Each structure stands twice: as C-alpha cells, then as structure tokens.
Amino acid sequence: MWLDCAIIGGGPAGLNAALVLGRSRRHVLLFDHNRPRNAVTHESHGFITRDGIPPRRFRELAHQDIAKYPTVTIKPDKAIEVTPYYGGFRIKTSNGVWFQARTIILAAGLKEFLPSVPGIQRFYGRSLFSCPYCDGWELRDKPIAIISESANAFHSAKIVYNWSKDILVCTNGENCLSEAQQGQLERKGIRVNRHRIRELVGENGMLNRIRFENNAEVKRTGGFISPRWDQAVSFGEALGCAMTSQGGFVTDAFGRTSVRGVYAAGDSSIIAPTQLIIAAGEGSKAAIGANTDLTNEDFYN
Template sequence: MNLDCAIIGGGPAGLNAALVLGRSRRVVIVFDHNKPRNAVTHESHGFITRDGIEPRELRRLAHADIAQYPSVTIKPDKVTEVQRSEMGFHLMTSNGVIYHARTLILAAGLKESLPAIPGIRDFYGRSLFSCPYCDGWELRDQPLVVISEGSNIFNLAKTVFNWSRNVVVCTNGMNSLSSQQIGQLGQRGIQVTQQKIKALHGENGRLHRIVFANNTEIERTGGFVTPSWGQAAHFGEALGCAMTQAGGFVTDDYGRTSIRGIYAAGDSSIIVPAQLVVAAGEGSKAAIGVNTDLSHQDFGF
C-alpha cells in the first residue's frame, strides 16, 4: 500500500496527527501495538473537556473521531524496521507486512525507568506520579514526598510546594542538592533527606510510609518521582535524525527533523512527558508540516 504518511505510535500525538491528516484527505496508517507508557494511569488531567478521563476512554473517543475519515487506518501492529527508499520509506511490521510511505511521523513516545527502589512500581500511577501538573490537584494538602536522583529535584520540589506545604525531598543517596539549595528548601519548611530509600510501604497502591537505609521512617500519602527517559523506538536515530543532548529529536516548529520526510511529535521530540493537550498539539503541528511539504512536492517544488 502506498501511503502519504505512516505514523508510528498511537498516543495523543500520533492520533491527533492522523486526525488532521485525515481531514486533509491524506492516506495515512497509524501503527499502534497498544503498549502505552501511561498504562498505569487511571485518570488523565489537564485536557479541556476531558479532565479526569480514563486513558482507555480517551483512546476510544479518538478512534471514533478518526473513523469518520476513510483515508486513515489504525493498525494494531508493531513496526520492526524502517528503511529509506527513493519514494520515501519502507516499513516492515511484526506480521511481516511491508508498507510504503512518502513521509514518516515518529510518535512512539518514551520508555521510562524508575529509580531502583524496592516496591516503587506498586505505587507508581496510584499515589506516586511523575507530573505535578497532571496529578498535583488530586494530592493537594497531603503529606508528600519528592523522590529524584537527578539535578531537577530542586525545581520539582519548588513546584510541588504549590500543592502542599508538607513536603519531604528524598535524593535516594545521591548528592544532587547543593548546601545552598538545601538551605533554601529548609527556609520553606521542606525537609531534605539524602539517605537511600530501603522500602516503601502501603496497600492497594496507596503509599503510607517510607523506610530509609538507617531504619528511620516517615509517613507520606503520595508524591512525585522522577524517572529517567529514553526513546521507545529508535528508528529516528537509525535513520540519522539529529538528536538533542537530552535525547529528543531536533525539530522545527512543524515537527520536521533533520532528515527530509521524517517528522517527530509529542514526547519523542520533547524527551519529557508532556500533558496530553501538549502532545496532541505537537501531533497537529507535525501533520500540518507533512501536508504542507507534500503539497509543495505535488506541485513540483
């Protein structure tokens, strides 16, 4: 099948790109093997008219919107290989089917690695989250923890303080805060512990207390943790797309990467998880970039 665009990834960025391209009468396939990064998420927030929606329901509604446009197909298949061709790109899937596309949108998003803390997966997505803008409201005024081993911990702690004045910062054994930063947090009543976390305790995904390596304990009901991020798929790198120092794709305002015909949208280009509305907007811009460039090609430019 000859496609105007192949979209790898069926999250908000990929689906919104498909919607805009469908409305532009472009022949498109979205490849989505249904392995979303936010599979642990029970509610999604910050998306106007859809605040608090279950991700599965948002996905269902998006598929229903796209179904109105007959030139768009959503394939529950995984792309395993992408190669350049004279006319664009060859894509092979896990089912052994080969597709040909003039352009390619990379929207597979990110994969995440949580700090190596025993039991942390039991609470992630239930009472420990990565984004205060997505889940801070639900944790407001509770005794919270901020867990991070990286240099962003100072800014994250200041941000979380907006939702709760009862915050403890844990570096999990890392020296990621300067003495000046510790002092500034202390002036706001934010306790800092650099002890390694021994265990997290709670039930049904709800955090109750944190035990440190020196066997001291604190009671917390939730909080925020910083995972490390990487590309969920490496097609862009393999095809030679320029990358930022953080590991995202270098793009212009319309998702164009450094390789002609390849576009990136959503978390793949930002390299930090964006709110749904931001990721969807990135998908829309990439779709406009694709349609604009294909229109120029069709007129011989």
C-alpha cells in the same frame, strides 16, 4: 500501494496527526502496539473537556473520531524497522509485513526508568506521579515525598511547594542536592532525607509511609518521582535525525526533523513538558508539516 504517511505510535500525538491527515484526504496507516507510558494511571488531567478521563477511554474516543475518515487505518501492530526506500520509507511490522510511505511521523513516545526504589512500580500512577501539573491537584495539602536521585530534585521540590507545604525530599542515597539548595529548601520548611529507601509501604498502590535503610519511617500519602527517559524507538537516530542534548528531536515549528520526509511529535519530540494536550498539539503540527510538504511536491510536478 504507497501511503502518504505512516505514523508510528497511537498516543495523543499520533492520533491527532492521523485525524488532521485524514481530514486532509491523505492515505495514512497508523501503527500502534498500545503500550503508552500513562497506562499505569487511572485518570488523566489537564486536557480541556477531558479533565479526569481514563486513558483507555481517551483512546476509544480518539479512535471513534478517526473512524469517520476512510483514508486512515489504525493497525494494532508494532513497527520494527523503518528504512529509506526510493525517496520515501519502508516500514516493517512485527509480523513481517512491509509497507511503503512517502512520509513518516515518529510519535512512539518515551520509555521511562523509575528511581531505584524496591517496589516503586506498585505505586506509580496511583499515588506517585512524575508531573505535578497532571496530578498535583489530587495531592494538594497532603504529606508529599519527592523521590529523586537526580539534579531535578531541587526544581521538583520548589514547583511542588505550590501544591503542598508538607514536603520531604528523598534522594535515595544520592548526592544530588548542593549545600546551598538544601539550605534554601530548609528555609521553606522542606525536609531532606539522604538515606537509601528500603521500602515503600501501602496497599493497592496508595502510599502510606516510607521506610529508610536506617529503619526510620515517615508517613507520606503520595508524591512525585523523577524518572529518566529514553526514546521508545530508535528509528529517528537510525535514519540520521539530529537530536537535542536532552534526547528529543531537533524539529522546526511543523515537526520537520533534519531528515526530509521524517516528522516527530509528542513526548519523543519535545521530552518536556510531557502532557496529553501538548502531544496532541504536536501531532497536529507535524501532520500540517507533512501535508504541506506533500502538497508542494505534487503541485509543482
């Protein structure tokens, strides 16, 4: 049987796309192997009516909403191949089963690479975060570290300044701030440490202090880091979708990529800003795009 749409990825983008397509009476399979980027965190913020919700609970509620629509199935499986097939697409899962779909929504999110600081994973999602709009409120007025090895260091410090004036920028040995930027930061009382970080010290993911290679130690109870992001899956590139210079998909306002029948939504589509509510909205737009195109195809044939 041909599906109307196969959705790759069951984060807020894919889940909201499934909801809208189910309500549009479309036959949909959503593939998800449940490894979202925010799995490390205990609470998600900034989604109206869901502020502070644990990510796992958010998914449970989404699955409950989708269960009301009989033409949508969530398959807890990994998609490993997506190829063009008789005007539509073929999807192979990790257990070797093939499915056919008229359209595809790519919503697999991003994989991220944290700054090269020993043990940083232990603190990520507990006291170190990547987005001040998501977690800045919880760190307000605290002694904050910005750990960034990239050109994002200056921007990050400037934005976080609204949540706390006690900021130390740690470049971890990289030369990522210009003289002018460093001067601007110092005029605002923001300090810069250019040494490599030897160790992050704290318990249960809660940062307490940072130890540098020159043995200096600074008390910091939380902060923000600048990860590097890549597409979680390479299906889009393999299908020939045009990509932006930032590594996201080139799409129109309804998630249509440059390849007919392929739509993109969520983090993987926009790269930044990355938020649950934005990803969910993107999923809704891609679903409307796919449903419109399927309707046009059928209505005039």
